[in-house]
């Protein structure tokens with residue numbers, strides 16, 4: 001190196017400048033969390049209105065952190081949908097807890113990539129520790145090992161790729177194209193209510209959307225195991241190769257629970273991989289007295305539970321547990337020379353061998369911080385509180401003659417609609433059905449536009465269905481009560497129209 005260099009060093013932000021800026025950032029973060037409840041849950045802006053607020057190209061010259069932070073407060077925060085808001089009762093909640101945020105900050109500073117043990121010994125081994133802590137907390141047997149991924153979408157994709165290997169397809173080496181040993185194709189089974197991630201996994205894995213057979217559900221939106229057995233038999237008779245069944249504990253629309261124990265019996269009999277999607281509801285298994293809906297899940301080949309949903313972990317964190325790590329590795333292991341660690345001694349786990357991605361985030365750190373700060377007992381009590389809030393709201397709705405609960409409430413999500421008492425017992429003619437659909441959509445929209453709470457909807461048995469999903473760490477009884485009061489007030493605007501329909 002003979003090149004003279006008398007210029008300023010081209011390095012990162014100086015650590016002292018970083019310290020000062022980080023303190024300022026923490027103030028902004030704390031102010032946000034302190035004030036989030038006073039904001040409308042989502043901004044009243046039109047799509048496309050934000051992009052023009054930003055310069056079309058990145059700045060050539062450096063800008064001071066104060067200016068950047070001021071713009072963050074002015075442009076970013078007010079234009080976010082506030083998932084941290086206690087009135088966020090839409091979809092399934094995803095709260096970033098205080099300790100989880102601190103964990104994310106530490107993660108960013110440490111800059112780990114636990115793709116190999118060598119590239120992050122602590123990232124690798126703390127993941128083993130945290131996965132096992134969570135396994136125990138969920139009451140699952142020691143046979144389950146696993147890993148952390150970004151989302152349930154990835155966890156389910158990995159599980160189905162492993163199922164394909166377990167079925168002896170060897171798609172990792174041979175692919176699927178042009179093979180005459182697979183009959184007309186592979187088959188995966190899930191209920192009509194299963195999440196679209198299962199279908200997307202089939203698309204991504206080259207099985208095609210047609211490989212997913214949707215099994216009918218009963219009146220409680222639970223998979224019918226008899227219909228599953230028939231579908232498998234019919235497919236086998238037609239030459240298809242069934243490889244896996246996905247049972248859901250806590251479906252997305254209604255939070256219904258498939259009969260996992262019966263499905264597990266069938267999976268064993270048929271030699272199918274059983275994957276359990278408990279992305280939302282899985283954390284309820286942390287409460288031993290609430291484990292009834294989980295009967296049989298301990299017999300699954302793989303299970304997904306999302307800490308970034310109802311365990312208050314900042315996005316992203318999905319837990320994939322499996323008793324068949326060998327098959328995961330068969331599906332994804334590929335070790336080129338540049339990733340071979342010359343000093344490798346067993347036992348060493350290189351997590352990239354179990355996933356489609358090479359680079360990985362150190363997700364275990366925020367979970368470790370968070371599990372310690374809340375303690376399992378603190379987490380259980382918060383989940384229990386949400387379950388109680390949901391029970392209370394479901395009770396109020398069921399007791400009101402103008403409202404109907406449209407699905408059982410096994411967890412913390414209530415599906416319901418306004419149906420004025422005058423319509424009780426009347427056949428739901430197309431005219432009445434249309435009126436109820438549009439009235440309920442308008443009621444939900446009116447409540448949402450007020451900005452105090454945010455609700456979402458689904459369709460159950462073709463009916464527009466309002467959902468209140470309780471799972472935000474900051475939600476208290478008063479927020480749920482307020483949502484109910486706002487819904488009833490909005491419904492009052494439709495009462496006259498309701499009487500006209502019945503006339």
Ligand SMILES: Cc1ncc(COP(=O)(O)O)c(C=O)c1O
Nearest residue numbers: 151152153195197250252279280
């Ligand atoms: C039951 C269920 N499975 C899977 C998912 C997908 O989760 P992710 O966004 O982590 O991929 C969801 C999302 O709400 C879900 O409700």
